[in-house]
Amino acid sequence: MKQSLTFIPTLREVPADADVKSHQLLLRAGFIRQNTSGVYSFLPLGKKVLQKVESIIREEMEVINGVEVFMPALQQAELWQETGRWYNYGPELFRVKDRHERDFALGATHEEVITSLLRDEIKSYKKLPLTLFQIQTKFRDEKRPRFGLLRGREFIMKDAYSFHASKESLDATYEDMKQAYTNIFTRLGLNFRSVIADSGSIGGKDTHEFMVLSEIGEDTIAYSDSSNYAANIEMAEVNIQYVDSEEKQETLKKVETPEQKTIQEVAEFLETVPEKCIKTLVFKADDELIVVLSRGDHEINDIKLKKVLDAQTVEMADPLEVKELLQCEIGSLGPIKLPIGVKVLADHAVKYIVNGVCGANEKGWHYTGANPGRDFSVDEYADLRFIVEGDPSPDGMGTVKFAKGIEVGHIFKLGTTYSIPMDGTFLDENGKSQPYIMGCYGIGVSRVMAAVAEQYNDDYGFMWPNQLSPYDIHLIPVNMKDETQAQMAEELYKLLKSYRYEVLFDDRAERAGVKFADADLIGLPIRVTIGKRASEGIIELKYRQAGETVEVQKEELLEKMQAFFN
Template identity: 75%
Template sequence: MKQSRTFIPTMREVPSDADVKSHQLLLRAGFIRQNTSGIYSFLPLGKKVLQKVETIIREEMEAIEAVEVFMPAMQQAELWQETGRWYSYGPELFRMTDRHKREFALGATHEEVITSLVRDEVKSYKKLPLTMFQIQTKFRDEQRPRFGLLRGREFIMKDAYSFHATEESLDEKYQEMMQAYTNIFTRLGLDFRAVMADGGSIGGTDTHEFMALSDIGEDTIAYSDSSSYAANIEMAEVNVNYEKLDEALREVEKVATPDQKTISEVASYLNVDATRLIKTLIFKTDDELIAVLCRGDHEINDIKLKNVLGASEVEFAAEGDVTELLSCGVGSIGPVKLPLDLKVIADHSVASIVNGVCGANEDGFHLTNVNPERDFAVDRYEDLRFILEGDASPDGKGTIKFAKGIELGHIFKLGTTYSEPMGGTFLDENGRSKPYIMGCYGIGVSRILAAVAEQFNDEYGLKWPKKIAPFDVHLIAVNLKDESQKELADELYSVLKSYRYDVLYDDRPERAGVKFADSDLIGLPIRITIGKRASEGIVEIKFRQTGETAEWQKEELTEKLQAFFTAE
């Protein structure tokens, strides 16, 4: 492609509203343009990268016998009402009404649509398992679209859905998807981790996220420094043996702590370590209030709490509810002499506290020398806290470290979450009607561009991995008015195209400095510069990833390029 005939509007200045590196570079290099908040056009360079990413995804999906479909973006409300998500999904779901007053949603996801499609056509176990996928635009009305392609209101996604007669069949497909996703992100050249995760609004159990490591990631990954263990921080289990102090139990004392409400304030005022404090929180779970305890230096993980209780909703109780229940403010709550009908659940760390400190359920006072089971009862102990850096890895190998990650893919075992309420059933080998057992598998296709841009760049611009670069080679003639340079440039352009290389030929009447700056900004794997030695048949090669340069004879160009592009 001749650069004068394509559309690559590069920018010299960093856009003022672009906060992260990937957003800045994709705008400056002419890959995308913003239409409005969270909505982007993909320009020719961006579209070519998307196509290459999609090709890799299709190859890996088809390798595990997934077949491609294309479902509507506009979905009738009745399908979402069957599963109840029309009412529970929240304001992120774009809703609309047609001229006949019928309600629709713009597809944020397609579980309902695919389930309705299969339930009408697949009636026998003989047609299972079945896996289908699509690559399509999705819509979510994000409250704060940000970071360019990383958090938009319109985005491109690959979503796949599998239907099974048995749990064993779903397990097998889940493992196949795990490997397919690993293959995809490895082929893309990304530094990533597969982590245990929470199902969120999709539902289901047994779920993993695939995270590209990045300092600007919105998710925190807890991983072992000595094994392959990795989990989203919300899901990382804590496997710590807490040591119990060997000291005599002392009598409980009520002490004044005027205006001391936070853990740090109370610890400092009483000159005790935060590990001695018992933090008591009142949560509302569905329609019930419960007391939740943890050590003062820990934080309650509401996802774990929700999963342990099997609750659909978990949130802090309103301050008015706490005052009505205990006649004190939230900063003075303690586990001693709570109402008998109030359930108490505690993190495992609380059981090891000796002569601890807690709220007295009276504003301005705390209790010291409090001990679990002697001074208050706990209904059950569970793993309820967020894991911390330095904790033992849950798999017993090494210690936990933290990293930030960008979510690229998410796979779920849905079970019968959608098939049961939607009447998606089949007849098994005994003629009995059973609901499909389902899996769901998504990849943020447009988000991958941003993740790659975050990981592959330098001070001059982007550095695309070979397999998804919009072009293989950037061919630049320094001075097209020089007959020998133009002649060699035209010759190499023709030869490289005949060898099936995707070539961007900068034939613009621009200064050499402008061409080189744009070339570094765009970030193609190889730059071939035709300059003063053109008459000798010698060109300069620059490798974008390393910045290394070399001079090659034109006769050896194709052979050396082949060696470069076939090397891992």
């Protein structure tokens, strides 16, 4: 492609609203342009990268017998109402009405649509298992779109759905898909980890995320320093064998703690440590208020709490609700002498606190010498806290460390989460009606492009890996007005294209400095420069990632290209 005939609007300055490197460079190098907050146009270079990402995904999906379809983005509300997600998905779901006042959703995801499609067509176990996938635009009304393509309101996603007659069949496809995703992200050249995750609003059990390691990642990964264990911090189990203290129990005492509200303030005022304090929180689980206890230096994990309570929703209780329940404001809450009927859950670590400090449910007062079992009761102990760095790894091998990650893929075992409410059934080998057992598997295609951009760059611009670069070679004659340079450039352009190389030919009437700066910014794997020594048949090769520059005879060009790309 001749650069004068395509559309690559490069920028010299960093856009003011671009906070991360990938967003800055994708804008500066002319790969994308923002239409509105969280919505982008993909320009020719960006579109070519997307196509290469999609090609790798399609190849790996076909290996595991995934069949491509294309479903509508505009989805009738009735399907979402069948599963209840129309009401509980949240404000991220774009809801629209047609001219007849009928409700529709812009597809944030396609579980309902694919289930309705299969329930009308697949009636026998003989047609199962079946895996269908699509690559399509999705819509989510993010409260705070940020980081360019990493968190947008309109984005490109690969979603796949598998349908099974048995759990064993689902397990097999899940493992195949997990391997396919590993292959995809390896082929894309990403530094990633497969981690245990939470299913979120999708639902179902057993799920893994694929996280690209990055300092700008919004998710925290807990991983072992001695094994392959890795989990989203929300899902990492705490595997600590707490030891009973030999400390003698003291008498419970009520002490005044004026203006001391936080754990740290109370601990310092009473000359103790946060580990000896009992943090008391009130959560609203569905419609029930629950008192939850943790050690002062720990944080309650609401995902774990939700699972223990088997609740649909869990959130911090409103301060007014707390005051009505415990007759006390937040800051002096405690587990002693709670109203009858209030359910109390506690993290395992609380059970081993001896002579602890806790709120007295009275403003400006706390108890010292508080002991679980003697001074207050707990309905259930469970793993309720976030894991912390230095904890033993949940798999028993090594200790936990943290890293930041960008989620680029997510796989789920949905089970019958959608097939039962939507009456998606088939006849088994005994002629009995059974619900489909389902799996769901997603990759953020446009997010992958941003994640690659985040990992492959330097101070001058992109350094695209060969398999994803929009073009293979950047061919640059320094001076198109020089007849020898122009003629050689045209010859090499035709030659390279005849060998199926993708070539970006900078035929613009620009200064050499502008051309070189744009070339570094765009970041194709090899730059072929035709300059003053063209009359001698000598050209210059620059390898973008290595930063190496060499001069060769033009007759050697194909040999050098074959050696590099093969």
